[in-house]
Amino acid sequence: MRLVLLGPPGAGKGSAAQVLSDQLGLVHIASGHLLRDAVRAQTALGRQADGYMQRGELVPDHLVTAMVLEQLEAVAKDRGFVLDGFPRTQAQAVELDAALGRMKMLMDRAIYFKTSPETIVSRLAGRRVCQSCGANYHMTNHPPAVADVCDRCHGTLAQRDDDKPETISQRLKVCLRETEPLLGYYRERGVLRTVNGDESVEAVVRHVIAIWEREQLRFGERR
Numbered sequence: 001m002r003l004v005l006l007g008p009p010g011a012g013k014g015s016a017a018q019v020l021s022d023q024l025g026l027v028h029i030a031s032g033h034l035l036r037d038a039v040r041a042q043t044a045l046g047r048q049a050d051g052y053m054q055r056g057e058l059v060p061d062h063l064v065t066a067m068v069l070e071q072l073e074a075v076a077k078d079r080g081f082v083l084d085g086f087p088r089t090q091a092q093a094v095e096l097d098a099a100l101g102r103m104k105m106l107m108d109r110a111i112y113f114k115t116s117p118e119t120i121v122s123r124l125a126g127r128r129v130c131q132s133c134g135a136n137y138h139m140t141n142h143p144p145a146v147a148d149v150c151d152r153c154h155g156t157l158a159q160r161d162d163d164k165p166e167t168i169s170q171r172l173k174v175c176l177r178e179t180e181p182l183l184g185y186y187r188e189r190g191v192l193r194t195v196n197g198d199e200s201v202e203a204v205v206r207h208v209i210a211i212w213e214r215e216q217l218r219f220g221e222r223r
């Protein structure tokens, strides 16, 4: 199964991708995680990306695309994968399709997480992220067993810099601007499907798996 997850910040793409990856053995590639790692490590890419991310703007296409495709080619050649946060623009989607073509693969489905503004705001305000392993929590929806400590690795949990109210509103504006053309791109190719992002992670994952089963998509099969 080769999936792209699309949707606004806080739609639950990362949480669902993690479960899909654990349940189905898919490689999970998250552009936001890769960028935050690069910023933490102060690589050349991280230094370039930092300001854009702090302001809630998109990092320029050429920087993100090279980073994600390098990762995809390294780990997903013979495996199913789930892309979370990439592509974000039509230009990124075109580059992704070209790279998959070179790897003799096609994208199976693009899943759009349609999510209400109220849900987005409450999820982003309550999100806490492990500073060591990147695991996601929510103060009320999905709290850790011990406050501010990661269940998986005992790292410290903190709010993401871009989950502050002023940055959230900029991220939502950018998302509104970029989403329709991207949905149009995948709609035209007949691979776009929509799930209700307001539902629980378990329900969303069930819907994605049901789409896969209903449409008999098999990993490794070229349409």
Ligand code: AP5
Pocket: 007, 008, 009, 010, 011, 012, 013, 014, 015, 016, 031, 032, 033, 035, 052, 053, 054, 056, 057, 058, 059, 060, 061, 064, 084, 085, 086, 087, 088, 089, 092, 123, 124, 126, 127, 128, 136, 137, 138, 139, 141, 142, 162, 171, 197, 198, 199, 200, 201, 202, 204
């Ligand atoms: P990125 O890290 O990709 O952030 P995002 O797309 O804004 O998405 P989020 O991570 O905020 O939300 P999510 O949908 O994954 O929700 P999550 O599962 O975490 O990007 C950050 C920045 O990097 C961008 O602003 C940009 O600058 C740059 N960037 C990244 N990719 C780029 C690209 N391709 N091109 C250019 N720039 C790029 O859930 C949120 C919270 O809700 C969590 O607390 C979770 O526990 C909870 N939750 C999740 N699902 C549910 C549910 N179903 N029910 C209840 N609670 C839930």
